[in-house]
Amino acid sequence: MFEPLVRYFSSPSNREVLFEQFAQHVYMALVPLVVGVLLALPLGRLAQRVRWLRAPLLGGAGIVYTLPSLAVFVLLPSLIGTGYTSPLNVIIALTLYTAALLVRPVLDALEAVPSHVTTAAEALGYRPRRRFLSVELPLAVPALTSAVRVASVSNISLISVGALIGVGGLGRLFTVGFERPDVVQTVVGIVATVLLALAVDLLLVGLWRLLTPWERAGGAVIGE
Amino acid sequence: MITEILAWLTDPANWSGADGILAQTWLHLLYSVLAVVVAVLVAVPLGLYIGHTGRGSVLVVGFGNAMRALPTLGLVTLLAMMFRGSAALAALVVLAIPAVLSGTYSGVRAVPAHAVDAARGMGMTSGQRLWKVELPNALPLLMGGVRNAMLQVMATTAVAAYVGLGGLGQILISGQQTGAYERMAGAAILIALLAVLTDLALAGFSRLLVPRGVLLAAAKSGTRSRWRR
Amino acid sequence: MIEFRTVRKQYDDGAVAVQELSLTVRAGTVTALVGPSGCGKTTLLRMVNRMIEPSSGTVLLDGHDVRDSDPAVLRRGIGYVIQQAGLFPHRTVRDNVATVPMLFGRSRRRARRDAEELIERVGLSREMGGRYPSQLSGGQQQRVGVARALAADPPVLLMDEPFSAVDPVVRAGLQDELMRLQEELGKTVLFVTHDIDEAIKLGDRVAVLRQGGHLAQYAPPEELLARPADDFVTSFVGRDRGYRRLSFVDSAGLDPAPVDTVHIGDTSADVPSRAEWVLALDAHERPRGWLHPNATVRGQLTEDQLIAGGSLHTLGSPLRGALDAALSAPSGLGVVVDGDGGFVGVVTARHVLDLIEARQHPALTEGAA
Structure with a gap:
């Protein structure tokens, strides 16, 4: 059963295609994740502070989240003037999805910061912006992590759909594999996608641990 | 561009016929609803069992995460190659199951422990606790799971047109193959619209289904958990 | 069971x-x-x-x-x-x-x-x-x-x-x-x-x-x-065990003493200044408050001229209430009322403590008497 696999990987052109599309996939996955998070933070903060904006922001995010990816990939060019097969369509769409997915968790995480902590920070003389960046945001990180992980994994799986409109990434292996037809190539594509999702997920967990050293203290109170 | 899309959308000729918008919309909806119904029939009993007994909860989390990572296009093309185009329907079901399963499971887990303890202490049997206490209170999250599954399936149905399943994606793909962007865009708008309307309909249905007391209690705290599309 | x-x-x-x-x-x-x-x-x-x-x-x-x-x-x-x-x-x-x-x-x-x-x-x-x-x-x-x-x-x-x-x-x-x-x-x-x-x-x-x-x-x-x-x-x-225990000790044998009383609405003529605390009652004989020793009343006696009283002890209820009434009254005189809230008499903390001692050491007190 390994024979077809061996044959697949023994071809230099196969390896080259796989490597190239994998790199493209990584690029299209990470950029939306980072930009989406950076977008969701101020939006979530806005939803938290400005009460009347909360419903439209969350409602808007809900609708964006509902839109099927293929439809968004296709419609973006006529809305923002990108090329029909530009990777930008996928990147922008996934950025929107990521932000839409994260607005609510950001809001919830910020709301979950105990008020005694924010009050204490205020009493210590933090200005609002500094307080948000150095007190509230770090405390919100643990609650945010799981949502960011969901966004990352689903982004990585969604990018493949872009192959249907001619954008690169591991999805190419599926379209090419289907036309030929070539089951091995498709399986390789699926496995590569899942492995990438797993790797990024582990990376995020590591990042989370790095960002929140206090969570590792495990709640052991000295003297108890 | 916009005018061309509008022209395509408003041309009655595009709406009728076996490959017309109406027929494909109907097919799209039919496949999606069918897949979600099958997923519900499989995943709800399983989720209730796991949530009620606590047995196999690791499975739900692990399975859910792994399924999330599976690329839908890869799954659809693989099944179509190994069997035939309509096998993509199985992919729809497979992709819908984790959302319903995790919604049901977390719904049961989210029922206040003291209410379940009280039910036990009052002499409800295991089955009575499940049907009379856990299931009604799990409905908000359960229905959230169904809505997420429907989003997922709606999107995947569009993708599955690539292997010849039919539905609105068919129009989009054929537009792409012939370079008719107005067809692609028009179909994309219809796909998006159908997804939003279906979600709204499910939201309304969910409001009818969830007991009022649970809605009131949920308004005080909980929110709907998100899956992916 | x-x-x-x-x-x-x-x-x-x-x-x-x-x-x-x-x-x-x-x-x-x-x-x-x-x-x-x-x-x-x-x-x-x-x-x-x-x-x-x-x-x-x-x-x-x-x-x-x-x-x-x-x-x-x-x-x-x-x-x-x-x-x-x-x-x-x-x-x-x-x-x-x-x-x-x-x-x-x-x-x-x-x-x-x-x-x-x-x-x-x-x-x-x-x-x-x-x-x-x-x-x-x-x-x-x-x-x-x-x-x-x-x-x-x-x-x-x-x-x-x-x-x-x-x-x-x-x-x-x-x-x-x-x-x-x-x-x-x-x-x-x-x-x-x-x-x-x-x-x-x-x-x-x-x-x-x-x-x-x-x-x-x-x-x-x-x-x-x-x-x-x-x-x-x-x-x-915990603390105050002895005091809390009085909740379970009945007050039989507690003998309230009389005290000078006046009524709300009495005129200054009826209320001569006295060197002792005076208890003010309403028309239903219910205690309303105290008049300070040597206090003088101008015109009619109204409630705002009174010093608020302490807690009340209802006849027949546990001894803890009697002690509390005595300790909380400004006059040091615990007001005892009947079941309808009507004034019966007053007790001092000394009274209550004597009663407790008499119960704990009957022989000793009898010997002394």
Whole structure:
């Protein structure tokens, strides 16, 4: 059963295609994740502070989240003037999805910061912006992590759909594999996608641990 | 561009016929609803069992995460190659199951422990606790799971047109193959619209289904958990 | 009657929750199980309705081993109230209360009608029946919890820290309500609490448990206060033990003395200035306050010329009230009233203490007299 696999990987052109599309996939996955998070933070903060904006922001995010990816990939060019097969369509769409997915968790995480902590920070003389960046945001990180992980994994799986409109990434292996037809190539594509999702997920967990050293203290109170 | 899309959308000729918008919309909806119904029939009993007994909860989390990572296009093309185009329907079901399963499971887990303890202490049997206490209170999250599954399936149905399943994606793909962007865009708008309307309909249905007391209690705290599309 | 016979509970991890413990809860009385967390009190309570099975020993309910009954059937015959009330969020208050009768197969209409009566009985209005639990305050939820436990009229009531999650004022109200209900219903109640004051207030008998599930003392509250079995009980019962014990000492033999009185509305002519404290009464002879020694009254005597009085001692109630009345009065004279609130006389703290001493050392005081 390994024979077809061996044959697949023994071809230099196969390896080259796989490597190239994998790199493209990584690029299209990470950029939306980072930009989406950076977008969701101020939006979530806005939803938290400005009460009347909360419903439209969350409602808007809900609708964006509902839109099927293929439809968004296709419609973006006529809305923002990108090329029909530009990777930008996928990147922008996934950025929107990521932000839409994260607005609510950001809001919830910020709301979950105990008020005694924010009050204490205020009493210590933090200005609002500094307080948000150095007190509230770090405390919100643990609650945010799981949502960011969901966004990352689903982004990585969604990018493949872009192959249907001619954008690169591991999805190419599926379209090419289907036309030929070539089951091995498709399986390789699926496995590569899942492995990438797993790797990024582990990376995020590591990042989370790095960002929140206090969570590792495990709640052991000295003297108890 | 916009005018061309509008022209395509408003041309009655595009709406009728076996490959017309109406027929494909109907097919799209039919496949999606069918897949979600099958997923519900499989995943709800399983989720209730796991949530009620606590047995196999690791499975739900692990399975859910792994399924999330599976690329839908890869799954659809693989099944179509190994069997035939309509096998993509199985992919729809497979992709819908984790959302319903995790919604049901977390719904049961989210029922206040003291209410379940009280039910036990009052002499409800295991089955009575499940049907009379856990299931009604799990409905908000359960229905959230169904809505997420429907989003997922709606999107995947569009993708599955690539292997010849039919539905609105068919129009989009054929537009792409012939370079008719107005067809692609028009179909994309219809796909998006159908997804939003279906979600709204499910939201309304969910409001009818969830007991009022649970809605009131949920308004005080909980929110709907998100899956992916 | 509930009987624990050398019950023991050891969990799989080796932790012992209850250590060979025997205890009898008399029918128609309230027994409070009290102790610090980890003393096994909840474990003990949950053995009665088989929510927890003992590792060894037996629990008898009216002489029958609870293990002989099907757990669900057994539990339907036992009222169960827990800390967060455990109301079903999806059911109205009325349907929550009707739960057990409906499990017994009673018709929905009949169960709901009975439920409404019970809702009123626990001090809520009938209209509350249509509300949902999330629309009630914590105290109201707890009342519904009690009503629900009473709905099938079970002879036995298990209450696991039912009032711990509400604030002290509401808690006191709930405790009074429970005592009133218990007077009417005469249930066999097993009541778990970590609050010794609650145990002393509600329990006909109090079982003090120590960490690891040992029974430290099982006695009526007055005995617990008077003669704690060991250091653990002494420290657990806490401060002011002697003073609190007066709650269980009747005031028979306390002889109120007369004092000068005036009435609201009297003119200055009727109220000559005196060198002693003077008590002011209203038209129904109820005490309203004190006039300071040597105070002069201008025109008619009104309430705003009075100094507020202390607490009142009702004739025949426990001695603690008499001592408190004396200590809290500005004049040092505790005002004693009859059941209708009419003035009877005054006592000093000295009076009360003499009476206590006379009871503790009858021979000594008789000898002196």
